[in-house]
Amino acid sequence: MIDTDIKKNEIVNLFSKNTDYLISDNEAIELKKFIEKTKLPDSKTEEWKNTSIETLLRHKYKIGNKSVVPDEYINTFSFYGLDTDRIVFVNGFFSPENSTVNQNKGKIIIGSVKEAKKNNFKIFEEYFNKTNLYKNNFFSAINTSFSQDGAFIFVPDNIVFEKPVHIVNFINGNENKVIVQSRNLIIVGKNSQIKIISTYHSISSDFTLNNVGTEIIAKEDSNLEFYIFEGEGNEASHINNTFVHQYKGSRLKTNTATLCGSLVRNELYIDFKDEYCEADLQGIYLPDKEQHIDNFVNIIHSKPHCTSKQLYKGIIDNKAKAVFTGKVFVAPDAQKTNASQSNNNLLLTDNAKVYSRPQLEIYADDVSCAHGSTTGQLDREALFYLKSRGIPEKRAKTMLMTAFVEDVLNKIEIKPYRDYVNYLVNKRLKGQKVEGLCSVKICPNC
Amino acid sequence: MLKIQGLKAEIEGKEILKGINLEIKAGEVHAIMGPNGSGKSTLASILAGREIFNVTAGKVEFKDKNLFDLSPEERSREGLFLAFQYPVEIPGVSITNFMRAALDEHRIHKGQKPMTATGFLKFMKEKKELVEMDTKLEGRAVNEGFSGGEKKKNEIFQMAMLEPDLSILDETDSGLDIDALKVVADGVNKLKTKNNASIVITHYQRLLDYIVPDVVHVLYDGKIVKTGGRELALELEKYGYDKIKKEYEN
Numbered sequence: 001m002i003d004t005d006i007k008k009n010e011i012v013n014l015f016s017k018n019t020d021y022l023i024s025d026n027e028a029i030e031l032k033k034f035i036e037k038t039k040l041p042d043s044k045t046e047e048w049k050n051t052s053i054e055t056l057l058r059h060k061y062k063i064g065n066k067s068v069v070p071d072e073y074i075n076t077f078s079f080y081g082l083d084t085d086r087i088v089f090v091n092g093f094f095s096p097e098n099s100t101v102n103q104n105k106g107k108i109i110i111g112s113v114k115e116a117k118k119n120n121f122k123i124f125e126e127y128f129n130k131t132n133l134y135k136n137n138f139f140s141a142i143n144t145s146f147s148q149d150g151a152f153i154f155v156p157d158n159i160v161f162e163k164p165v166h167i168v169n170f171i172n173g174n175e176n177k178v179i180v181q182s183r184n185l186i187i188v189g190k191n192s193q194i195k196i197i198s199t200y201h202s203i204s205s206d207f208t209l210n211n212v213g214t215e216i217i218a219k220e221d222s223n224l225e226f227y228i229f230e231g232e233g234n235e236a237s238h239i240n241n242t243f244v245h246q247y248k249g250s251r252l253k254t255n256t257a258t259l260c261g262s263l264v265r266n267e268l269y270i271d272f273k274d275e276y277c278e279a280d281l282q283g284i285y286l287p288d289k290e291q292h293i294d295n296f297v298n299i300i301h302s303k304p305h306c307t308s309k310q311l312y313k314g315i316i317d318n319k320a321k322a323v324f325t326g327k328v329f330v331a332p333d334a335q336k337t338n339a340s341q342s343n344n345n346l347l348l349t350d351n352a353k354v355y356s357r358p359q360l361e362i363y364a365d366d367v368s369c370a371h372g373s374t375t376g377q378l379d380r381e382a383l384f385y386l387k388s389r390g391i392p393e394k395r396a397k398t399m400l401m402t403a404f405v406e407d408v409l410n411k412i413e414i415k416p417y418r419d420y421v422n423y424l425v426n427k428r429l430k431g432q433k434v435e436g437l438c439s440v441k442i443c444p445n446c
Numbered sequence: 447m448l449k450i451q452g453l454k455a456e457i458e459g460k461e462i463l464k465g466i467n468l469e470i471k472a473g474e475v476h477a478i479m480g481p482n483g484s485g486k487s488t489l490a491s492i493l494a495g496r497e498i499f500n501v502t503a504g505k506v507e508f509k510d511k512n513l514f515d516l517s518p519e520e521r522s523r524e525g526l527f528l529a530f531q532y533p534v535e536i537p538g539v540s541i542t543n544f545m546r547a548a549l550d551e552h553r554i555h556k557g558q559k560p561m562t563a564t565g566f567l568k569f570m571k572e573k574k575e576l577v578e579m580d581t582k583l584e585g586r587a588v589n590e591g592f593s594g595g596e597k598k599k600n601e602i603f604q605m606a607m608l609e610p611d612l613s614i615l616d617e618t619d620s621g622l623d624i625d626a627l628k629v630v631a632d633g634v635n636k637l638k639t640k641n642n643a644s645i646v647i648t649h650y651q652r653l654l655d656y657i658v659p660d661v662v663h664v665l666y667d668g669k670i671v672k673t674g675g676r677e678l679a680l681e682l683e684k685y686g687y688d689k690i691k692k693e694y695e696n
């Protein structure tokens with residue numbers, strides 16, 4: 001058994017030498033107290049009871065270094081030449097050498113939070129660390145306390161982005177076990193529209209821990225599509241806490257695709273701060289071997305007339321585990337709330353496991369809330385039908401698996417990105433190795 | 447083409463087929479009739495390779511090969527085709543992709559190159575016309591949301607695509623209106639050559655007005671209890687199975 005208190009101190013102490021963090025000294029003092037009294041999640045922690053973090057505690061980490069990556073690595077993720085603005089982070093540090101931003105020049109700020117703090121302090125101060133992210137759990141707390149950089153996207157009012165913005169996150173252990181903490185801040189102004197693709201990759205297959213924190217402010221009538229692609233190596237642990245505040249009439253769409261990783265925990269909080277907001281959240285997860293992928297969604301309907309949709313689908317192979325928790329909270333005066341949730345899982349073996357937990361807490365009476373969760377195996381009848389037409393078992397299975405996740409993938413609205421994810425999902429389902437999946441340098445044990 | 451000898455099969459310990467003998471030669475059409483639950487679909491499924499049934503005795507030769515040595519997909523590529531009594535819906539798998547994959551596999555098996563995308567679409571269009579399939583297939587998933595009749599037509603369409611040597615039509619006429627019945631029968635007749643053969647499972651002699659069988663068998667209680675010419679079907683239509691059942695039970 002690992003002594004979690006010792007482990008906790010070990011991780012915290014790693015960061016105490018440095019001082020160059022994003023939060024202010026006052027905030028740091030506050031957080032220090034919080035971190036001291038917050039335990040690492042274990043099997044007794046209600047929200048983590050099906051997810052053990054032991055795999056990531058087994059290692060002694062160092063802090064990841066700042067570095068530049070060859071452009072050809074980044075080009076692996078160019079989505080068939082899709083024209084995007086692109087900001088690149090390596091081990092959580094901004095890499096301007098790898099980044100290009102051309103759209104809406106002079107009107108917007110896209111780059112690094114660290115730079116924003118330096119050059120646009122007023123904006124930084126207004127929005128940074130204003131959600132409850134910092135006190136969500138131990139990981140979000142240390143992310144808040146010890147993050148040095150991350151992606152910063154500030155879109156003022158009435159700006160429409162023609163091209164998506166791609167945030168490329170590389171983790172580079174360089175044969176070391178590293179811990180990386182990036183902290184992203186995204187502000188979408190009134191009536192503004194933007195599509196953001198945030199992708200995570202490993203450069204080599206090391207034991208790494210990426211602890212990501214993201215805050216998103218979506219203002220009145222804004223429209224944000226936020227895509228997350230998690231393709232880090234199979235030894236990589238990934239903790240991702242994302243907090244969104246939505247204001248009146250804003251529309252959000254997220255799609256989280258988790259294709260690899262040893263232990264992945266995605267938490268997504270949506271807080272409707274005002275009426276007529278919409279959040280359409282999708283996810284796809286494909287754990288294999290002994291991987292563990294956990295998606296935790298929490299939607300807070302505090303105001304009336306808001307709509308939330310969740311569609312999460314997973315295919316679980318070998319001894320892998322998947323967890324889905326979908327919380328929907330509807331406050332007493334959040335009338336006319338429309339919330340739907342659907343989680344579907346396909347288990348490929350008898351040892352694969354899934355824990356699916358819809359949690360609806362509804363205190364308003366005039367609402368429409370629906371949820372459904374299914375877990376099953378490949379349809380034997382359909383499989384036989386395909387085989388009876390000459391299609392070999394393996395190919396037939398892939399066709400059925402692809403079909404199973406198709407509706408989630410089809411909701412990705414940027415076609416080249418959708419095609420790319422589709423391509424990798426297909427490779428993944430066929431068990432084929434491919435550059436860009438699991439690690440840039442193809443890992444032998446993918 | 448097909449030679450079945452002493453075939454017995456069970457499911458969950460219950461014997462369904464109790465010794466079937468049947469021989470079909472190239473160019474022939476055999477009809478199999480028989481009351482509900484007598485084992486017609488079971489026989490068809492076993493020939494197609496459905497694993498849920500347990501074959502306990504007998505052998506089946508298909509084009510001089512031991513059928514039981516072949517997987518369902520190999521049987522298909524060797525030229526066996528089953529038009530299912532209840533075609534399954536497969537959401538998310540488009541008919542185009544499905545047929546493309548099937549045809550590719552058949553061609554690879556024959557040592558042919560896969561078709562080009564345009565070549566394939568043209569081929570598909572021709573076959574659709576041949577079986578007068580007017581359902582728009584583009585972008586639709588296999589059988590999903592198809593009407594009963596459309597599902598049956600889709601089976602014949604697939605048969606046209608794969609050009610089998612032996613086709614087994616399991617109640618392809620059930621649920622078809624008269625016009626659709628003619629269309630389906632026409633399709634089957636157009637695909638008929640002196641080198642291929644068919645087994646037509648049906649409850650209605652009406653179908654046999656269009657697809658004229660060389661031989662008619664009656665399957666009852668897991669056995670073929672009577673074999674005759676076309677007239678046997680007419681007789682059954684008139685008198686039902688009572689007479690045959692009585693004969694058999696004595």
Ligand SMILES: Nc1ncnc2c1ncn2[C@@H]1O[C@H](COP(=O)(O)OP(=O)(O)OP(=O)(O)O)[C@@H](O)[C@H]1O
Nearest residue numbers: 457458462480481482483484485486487488489498
């Ligand atoms: N999967 C199964 N599990 C258990 N019993 C089965 C299964 N499939 C078929 N049977 C049984 O086998 C017997 C024969 O069924 P089969 O479907 O072959 O009949 P059939 O002659 O095709 O009837 P119908 O004319 O109604 O289509 C029936 O008693 C049926 O209940």
Ligand SMILES: [Mg+2]
Nearest residue numbers: 486487488531
């Ligand atoms: Mg039947």
